[in-house]
Amino acid sequence: MQNNGSGRIVVQNLSKTFGPVSAVQNLSFVVEPGSVTGFLGPNGAGKTTTLRMILGLVTPTAGVATVSGLPYDQLGNPARIVGAVLENEGFHPKRTARNHLRVYASAIGVPDQRADEVLGLVGLSAAAERKPGGFSLGMRQRLALATALLGNPQVLVLDEPANGLDPEGILWLRNFLRAYAREGRTVLVSSHLLSEVEQTIDQVVIISHGVTRYYGSLEQLRGSQQSRVLVQAADPNALVKALQEGGFGQIEPTPDGRVAVLGATRQQIGDLVAKSGLAVYGIEEDRADLEKLFFQLTNGQYAGAPYQQPQYQQQYPPQQGGGWGPPPPGYPPQQPPQQQPYQTPPGGYQQPGPHQGWGGQR
């Protein structure tokens, strides 16, 4: 085997057990260069264990993970190929940020001046002579990222990088990662919140209880969901009648008194309302669908529901030469009953709050 230079991460039939705990079970996916891939799953789903196996820090019980065709420990000078930030990175309390970076630069054989370059890249130049002991969580995240960037790596692997960042930092990180991927590099970012990375990622690998539930493009995942438009009407009954006459068959009331139209676009509904002359106070697309889908795919793990054998596991091993599998067969999952179409899952959907999400619109 030799380094094929692709920057592609391939995870094939990877499993890890810790005594009685099955942390990762027969996981397979491919992370392609040129895009940002979200690695998503609830707490304890097996994300960190998988990333640590990709990085050669945990030995798989079975299966293999490769970067550019090789297991991490066969990459030669891996820090020049893969930059990684894992959770709870520690820093020497007495070293300044610049010195911390110089120590790492020397260890991987890059010149001292690279320390100042990466400090600039992550917006920490002004803090170069400060000690990380006094840094905020967000500044420590930036310093960890700067460390990962020292070797100008082709591949970035980041475990929950948005933790501790303020909204401005999150926006900055989003733009940084997208620009990095646009250069043809590979970016794999884990998160337990879809809403946190939704604006950043193009591809997504969703795992739950250590097994793959979906991997493919976010667009494809979105497309697999029927769109839903919520309309607030002065006279909901008249609206429903007009919708039915207009050929919209899937119409439901929402608990807050609006009318939900499935499989429609905002524009279609706007046109119909304008034609029929009905008074409406709002037409909006339901943004919760993807989050709801994430919840369904992760099998209620947020709410600590009893584990059931997932319906969609391991259907799509990586295709030859990369590429992404379609959503699992039978997709989308069963619709909830008509009478209670939009039940909030126990614990509620994880909607982005003011300090969540990667900030702003694209």
Ligand SMILES: Nc1ncnc2c1ncn2[C@@H]1O[C@H](COP(=O)(O)OP(=O)(O)OP(=O)(O)O)[C@@H](O)[C@H]1O
């Ligand atoms: N060293 C270990 N020894 C024993 N069990 C472990 C070890 N590392 C992880 N586990 C277990 O493996 C499972 C997956 O953990 P992992 O940290 O990979 O999940 P995660 O998706 O990264 O979760 P989080 O989002 O909370 O970080 C958990 O049940 C965890 O307790």
